[in-house]
Structures are given as structure tokens and as C-alpha cells.
Amino acid sequence: MIEVENLSKTFKVYHHRQGFFGSFVNLFSRKHRIVQAVDNVSFSIKRGEVVGYLGPNGAGKSTTLKMLTGILVPTSGRVTVNGYIPHRQRKENAKHIGVVFGQRSHLWFDLPVQESFELLQRIYRIPQVEYNQNVEMFDALLNIGKFFRTPVRQLSLGQRMRADIAAALLHNPEVLFLDEPTIGLDVVAKARIRQFIQQINTERQVTVVLTTHDLDDVEKLCKRVILIDKARLCFDGELAALRRLLSTERILSVDYAETYSDISIPQAHVTYQEGNRVQYRFSPEEISTANLIGAILQRFKIVDISVQEPDIEELIKTVYEDNRALEQRFTETDAIDLTNRNT
Amino acid sequence: MRPLYLTFNVYFAFVRKSFQRRMQYRVANLAGLTTNFFFLLVHIFVYTAFYAASTEPQPLNLNEIITYFVLCQVSFMLMPFWGARSEVTQAIKDGSVALQLTKPVDFHAYWFADECGRACYFLLMRGCPTFLISILFFEVTIPQQFTVFMAFAASMVLAIFMSAAIMITIFSSAFWTLDTAGISGMSGSVIMLFSGMLVPIALWPEWLAHIAEWLPFAGLIDVPFSIYLGKTTGGAILTAIGKQMMWCIIFLGLGRFFLSRGFSRLVIQGG
Numbered sequence: 381m382i383e384v385e386n387l388s389k390t391f392k393v394y395h396h397r398q399g400f401f402g403s404f405v406n407l408f409s410r411k412h413r414i415v416q417a418v419d420n421v422s423f424s425i426k427r428g429e430v431v432g433y434l435g436p437n438g439a440g441k442s443t444t445l446k447m448l449t450g451i452l453v454p455t456s457g458r459v460t461v462n463g464y465i466p467h468r469q470r471k472e473n474a475k476h477i478g479v480v481f482g483q484r485s486h487l488w489f490d491l492p493v494q495e496s497f498e499l500l501q502r503i504y505r506i507p508q509v510e511y512n513q514n515v516e517m518f519d520a521l522l523n524i525g526k527f528f529r530t531p532v533r534q535l536s537l538g539q540r541m542r543a544d545i546a547a548a549l550l551h552n553p554e555v556l557f558l559d560e561p562t563i564g565l566d567v568v569a570k571a572r573i574r575q576f577i578q579q580i581n582t583e584r585q586v587t588v589v590l591t592t593h594d595l596d597d598v599e600k601l602c603k604r605v606i607l608i609d610k611a612r613l614c615f616d617g618e619l620a621a622l623r624r625l626l627s628t629e630r631i632l633s634v635d636y637a638e639t640y641s642d643i644s645i646p647q648a649h650v651t652y653q654e655g656n657r658v659q660y661r662f663s664p665e666e667i668s669t670a671n672l673i674g675a676i677l678q679r680f681k682i683v684d685i686s687v688q689e690p691d692i693e694e695l696i697k698t699v700y701e702d703n704r705a706l707e708q709r710f711t712e713t714d715a716i717d718l719t720n721r722n723t
Numbered sequence: 724m725r726p727l728y729l730t731f732n733v734y735f736a737f738v739r740k741s742f743q744r745r746m747q748y749r750v751a752n753l754a755g756l757t758t759n760f761f762f763l764l765v766h767i768f769v770y771t772a773f774y775a776a777s778t779e780p781q782p783l784n785l786n787e788i789i790t791y792f793v794l795c796q797v798s799f800m801l802m803p804f805w806g807a808r809s810e811v812t813q814a815i816k817d818g819s820v821a822l823q824l825t826k827p828v829d830f831h832a833y834w835f836a837d838e839c840g841r842a843c844y845f846l847l848m849r850g851c852p853t854f855l856i857s858i859l860f861f862e863v864t865i866p867q868q869f870t871v872f873m874a875f876a877a878s879m880v881l882a883i884f885m886s887a888a889i890m891i892t893i894f895s896s897a898f899w900t901l902d903t904a905g906i907s908g909m910s911g912s913v914i915m916l917f918s919g920m921l922v923p924i925a926l927w928p929e930w931l932a933h934i935a936e937w938l939p940f941a942g943l944i945d946v947p948f949s950i951y952l953g954k955t956t957g958g959a960i961l962t963a964i965g966k967q968m969m970w971c972i973i974f975l976g977l978g979r980f981f982l983s984r985g986f987s988r989l990v991i992q993g994g
Binding site for chain 2: 446449450451453470471472474475477479481484485486488489490491495499500502503504531
């Protein structure tokens, strides 16, 4: 469905001199530097997949998305979406994709939602029957009927986002690109949109590529994640694999029944102790969870015990802070996984 | 290949929506109407004073001058003069133009349709009231021959198309400068002068009128209004309209060229 090969994009960024005199000099000579926004990124996405495209601010997510939708021309590399080359066949490609940029609206700001929808019907030449069916369905799922006659500028953010997502799906696109679709929304609105995306994906086999900073989105929607940082791809695989890859350490919390003087256990470090509650940090590679619990039970009486996996937020944070380590581990371990996916 | 009438259908829908969008702002329209009359009165008072002080016969009599300036105010908002704004420029500036590109739409045609819708709106909501109220208070001449009126209508439509094409050409500089106030202000003033908006070209010194004739901008104001006033007649009408057409095509081509250049170097702001 989507093939990306060695994709790169560089921007020229002009350097502005400071101060009054500097701005004069700017008129006559401008220095620029080259910024690598996307650096040699490759991946391939199959029909019906929901992929989370993640990375910190400025990592190159939006730039990639803009190249996939035909807005930006790549500096080098190959992109095909649905068999079309987006920047060469922009209009053809546009007929088969739906795009939502969470921070901006596609709808005509001073027209009622309905008018915008009717205009889109014309643009995409959606047959009346199909159009009616879709509007009915989106009303049932997103409840857009309530504000169908309201000008877009008067909608709340949640309403606008629902209208925008519905608008992007009116022409039954095969691929849906979502750039931060839940940004700024409350919990209920987020849940509603996630559910809708899920439903569209399962019922219509729409391929979804999603960028977000909301990791709940990722956990609820995406089986697969692609991580990029500093313009380079640093992970591509299942969310579970990412978790495995990163969670080399786990936390074991124990509430002891009595106070012991020596609670140390080989291969596990005490990270926290308050009264009878103790936390150990351990690495499953050194000692399995079962063995560790066994060792504790042998020596002590306990009231309660629990193992925590670091949550995805923690994971991603470690990646953003130090992706070198991940990149290395990823290329070693999951390289096979990736080649399988590509074939 | 998509049938042509269907393509036309889409862009015609853009014209209509562009019109409809502006219908939302009624108070602004009323305020604008007041401004039109303010400038109309200034022009009329100045020329009345000039004509009272002069005994020489002029190429246009006072009634014709007044009619000329009424027509100027009728079409002022349609023209690419200073103060003209294009909503599409804003879209380029804030980057939402990117969203337009995700739709299967020819951007140049879309923009042209948007400007045409804008022109229709201002012609109907600003131009018509200005004209009707002016008839009540001033001696406005009205063409007596149907053919003259038809020629005027054709020339006026071409003037509107030309205006839209010029506007796109000027405002597509937003891709490079991001702020078009400077360029549009400067070009707007030049265009305003050479269109005949301030002084009808018939009253210009010969050498300057000659320059104006070689420039495209008279096609916006002076050409259609001279036809209306019956100053351009017979074969000269055809030549004038032909020239308007030619400039229309040239500016459409230029605008298309600039836009495609602009998009190829597009760096979307933010997001």
C-alpha cells in the first residue's frame, strides 16, 4: 500500500543576522544552512494496517507525511502510495487518500459543515447514494448531525475534529493520514475518535498512518509503530517488540509481613525502602521473574508482591533521550523481523 | 478523462461557495458601502470644482465624469488595487495551503474561482447598491443602445477575469516573501494609476496616455468604462476587447507559472 525507500528531505534554512544593522545586511547577502528533515527512511505498510508514526517534535514526522500526501517533493528516495507517486501524481493520489491535520481544518471556515461536505462531494465526485450512506454512518458514529448546519468557526475543537475526520473519509479513501488527530481534546472526545478510527479500519480495511504525541492513541490503535528521531528511523515493528526491546529492567514491589534486617537479594538492587515496603530493580536477562519471586518467598514472609513493566511513555522517553542504544539493539535483533515484513 | 463540464461544475461550486462565505459578513459590507460613497463624493466635488473653473471643452463632460467615477466605485472592490486582499495568501502564509494540495483540485483554477466568487459578491453586494443609490442623487448616464451595453458587459467580465489573474500573479509572491503587503501595496498603486481609477486616461497628457495604452492595466477600468460612455465605438471596441483577452491569457499563464514554481520550493510554515 505504502512503500518508502531511502527517503530524504533537506531544507534550506536562512540565517538571519541580528539587530538593525544585521537586518540590512540580510537584504544583500543571506547565509543558509542545510537541515536534514528526513534522512534515508525506508518502510512499507500493508493494506489494513494501523501504524503509529512517532517521534519527538521536529523529528521529521510531519515532513514524511507531507511527502506521502504529495505536498512536499522529496530530495531523494522513492515513495509510492497506492501505486502512485504522490508528488508527481498529486491529484490522482489525492483521490485515494484522506488527510487530517489536527492543528488545521480542511473545512471552509465560514461555511456550515454541510456546505463543506457538499463541496467535497463535488470535488471528489462522490455519487449521491454513497455520500448519503457515509454522512449517515458518520452521524451515527460521531454524532455530527447535531452541528451539521453550524458554521465551522463556531464549532468546539472536539466537534471540529469530528467533522474534519468525517470529511477526510467522505470519498472512501484507501489510506487515511492522521497528523495528531486528538491534539487538545478531552478524554471523552479522544475515546470517541479512537473508536471511530478503529471501526473504520476494521470495517473498510482503511490503512491508517497516525502521528501523535498521545501514547494512549498508540496503545489503543496501533499494533505497529515506526519511531523516528533526528530525521532517522530508529525502530519499526510491533509495539510489543518495542516494549521487549527496551524493557530490560523491571520493578518488583514487595510488602513484607515482618521487618527484616537484611533484605538484599543477589542480582536485584533495592531502589526504594519504606517500612516493610521494598522495591527491587532487576533485569530479566540476569534473573527471571519467577526465580526472583521464588528466592524471596524462600527467605521471607510477604503480604503482597507485584511486578511492573515500564509503561510505554517511559519507553518512548528513553528512546528520545538515547536512541543510539535502541537503534543498535534494533538493527541487531529485529532486523530479521523487518525483512520478513517487507516481503 | 473526466468530462469538461464536470470539471467546470466543481470550480463553479467554488465560485458559489466563495460568494456564500462572504455573505456571512453583513455589517462589514455596510461599512464598505459608506467608504465607497465617501470616495465617490471626494472625486465628484474635486471634478465639479475643476470643471467650474475651466472654460475649455473637455474630452468628457461633467456628467460623463461623474458616471465614470460612479462606475469606478462600483468596481473598486473587484480590482487588484492597494488594499486588495486575497484569502488564499493567508492560506499560503499560515501553511494551510498544504491542505488544499491534499485534494484532487487544480490549485490555480481553485484560486481563480475563489477570486471570481469574490468579484461576484462585491459586484452584487457593493457595486449594485452603489450604482442604484448614485442614480438617485447624481446624473448618471445610461447607455441608450443595447449593443453598447452588451459590449460593456463583455468588457467588464474580461476586466474581472483579468483582475483575478493579476491578483493571483501578484499574491503568489507569498511563496517567497510570506508577507505580500509590500509587493501588493506597491504594484497596487501603480496598477491603480494606470488603470485610470484616479484620472480617466482621456484627460491625461498625450505621452502618458501612450504609456498607459501599452500597459495592460487600462483594461481593468478605463477600457470598459469608455465603452460604457460611448467613447470607444465600432471596431475600436473589438480591438479593446481583444487586448483585454490577450492580457488575460498572459496573466493567467504568468500566475500558473509562478504558482508551480512556488509549490516546487514550498516550505510549509510550522506544523
